Each structure stands twice: as C-alpha cells, then as structure tokens.
Amino acid sequence: xxxxxxxxxxxxxxxxxxxxxxxxxxxxxxxxxxxxxxxxxxxxxxxxxxxxxxxxxxxxxxxxxxxxxxxxxxxxxxxxxxxxxxxxxxxxxxxxxxxxxxxxxxxxxxxxxxxxxxxxxxxxxxxxxxxxxxxxxxxxxxxxxxxxxxxxxxxxxxxxxxxxxxxxxxxxxxxxxxxxxxxxxxxxxxxxxxxxxxxxxxxxxxxxxxxxxxxxxxxxxxxxxxxxxxxxxxx
Numbered sequence: 001x002x003x004x005x006x007x008x009x010x011x012x013x014x015x016x017x018x019x020x021x022x023x024x025x026x027x028x029x030x031x032x033x034x035x036x037x038x039x040x041x042x043x044x045x046x047x048x049x050x051x052x053x054x055x056x057x058x059x060x061x062x063x064x065x066x067x068x069x070x071x072x073x074x075x076x077x078x079x080x081x082x083x084x085x086x087x088x089x090x091x092x093x094x095x096x097x098x099x100x101x102x103x104x105x106x107x108x109x110x111x112x113x114x115x116x117x118x119x120x121x122x123x124x125x126x127x128x129x130x131x132x133x134x135x136x137x138x139x140x141x142x143x144x145x146x147x148x149x150x151x152x153x154x155x156x157x158x159x160x161x162x163x164x165x166x167x168x169x170x171x172x173x174x175x176x177x178x179x180x181x182x183x184x185x186x187x188x189x190x191x192x193x194x195x196x197x198x199x200x201x202x203x204x205x206x207x208x209x210x211x212x213x214x215x216x217x218x219x220x221x222x223x224x225x226x227x228x229x230x231x232x233x234x235x
Contacts, residue, residue: 002174003192005055010091012196014050018182020199027234028191028198038167038183045109045131045143047181052124052142054091056186057084058173059160061129062099063106063153074156081157086120093177094122097164098129101146106155107132109143117141126179128166144179205233 013021018037025034059081067074085094094117098104109131117125118141128146137143146167163172169184171177176187187195212218212226 002055002189005053005091005176005192009192009196010053012199013053013178016051016199018051018178018180018185020202021178021187021195022185024195024198024202025185025187025191027202028194029188034188036169036188037185038169040167040183042167042181042183043131043145043148044181045114045134045137045145046139049140049142052093052126052144052177052179052184054093054123054177055089056095056126056171056173056175056177057088057092057122058095058097058162058164058171059084060097060099060158060162060164061106061108061155062158063108063129063155064100064103066154067156077157077160081160082116082120084160085117085122088122090121091123092121093179094125094127095164095166095171095177096125096127096129097166098127098146099158101128104129104147105149105151106130106153107149107151108155109137109145110152111136111138114138114141114143124179126166126177126184142180144181144184205230208233 022037026032107130109125111133114137118138124142126144130147130149131143131145132150161173163170171186176192178185178187208230209226212222
C-alpha cells in the first residue's frame, strides 16, 4: 500500500525546490548516496513557478517517423491514453518518454495538450521530449522537458502505463515525482511519511551557515564556528 500524499505534505513539496527534496531524502535516510534523479540539463516552461508534484502516469510517444499501425489502432490508443491520464488519482504527473530521444522533434507539449492535461486536474508534465507554444501554455501546469521545438512531427502514442526513462531516471507508474527547473526525482515510498520533518530539519540546519555568512563582519573564524555547529546539527 502506497503512503498517502496529505494536503500538508503536498503544500510543502510544492513550495520547496527539487534540490531541497533531494537533500531531505538523504536526511531521512541518514546517509548520502540517493541517486534516483535525472541527469543532464532540462528545461522548464515556468522556472519561477511551483514544483511539479504527483504520482506518475506514464506513457511513451514517437514522432520522427509516421506510425505504421492501422489508423484505428492509433486512434484507439490515443483515446485510451487520455482516459488513463484523466482517471488517475490526484495529484498526478504526466511522465512521457519520447523514444526518439536524443533526436526528438515532436513537440507533444504545446498549448492544446497542456491545457487538456491541466483540465484533467494533473499537476504538470515531465518528458525527455519537446515542448512549444511557450507564451501560450496555461498557468499552473509546468512542463519539464528535454528541448524546445516548433513542430509536432508525426507524434503518436506508443505505450501507456509502462515503466519509462527520462534523462537517466527510470520511473514506474504510480511513483511520486518531484520536478522543477533543476530536473526531477522519484521519492522513495518509505521516505514519504518522514519528508515533512526531514525538510524542516534540513532547512533549519542550512540556516546555521546561511545566517552566519550573511552577518556583517563574517570571516573565516566566524565560518569555522558556524561550520562546527552545522556539522553537529546534521548528526
């Protein structure tokens, strides 16, 4: 049974950035080494907006070449895709792997598709593929993507509700996603109940150094004292 995402936890996760969550997971685990995150530089349609948080609803698409299956098969799968995205438990995130990567051309995430997914109540999208219509995307539905481009190509759905991979991050349907302009991560299920306390402890610990460094007259001696307090607070 997956732990519930309470409203309090959701509120916290939406206002902290992904690096903070990444560090907080290590606080909860009591060690460094958490590595379930994306590699490389990704792009965010709303870099100043809230983080994308929710359970993964997964799919795979392609766009470089036209589909070879019967048009009715493609159409049926497309409608199954939208039903799947619409009927997922909230909060949810559309996680779509473009299998043409790293040669993606199909901007699946434009004004129409983002507006539809937002209308379904989803929190945002994570993809290794392409986005477009940057001036026209709806507020409150961030897209974290691999690139920006002008065309949809021959974009069509290949799979849904299967494991996917985005920038080195393997994601299974239903896993908890946190993403923003820094990239994305999957929160371990056993850490979810501990996250609020871990985030609070992390932020409090960081203030030991940050507050000292912002004081007038800060120098190495002040740093050394603050660093000792910082290290002690992390144990």
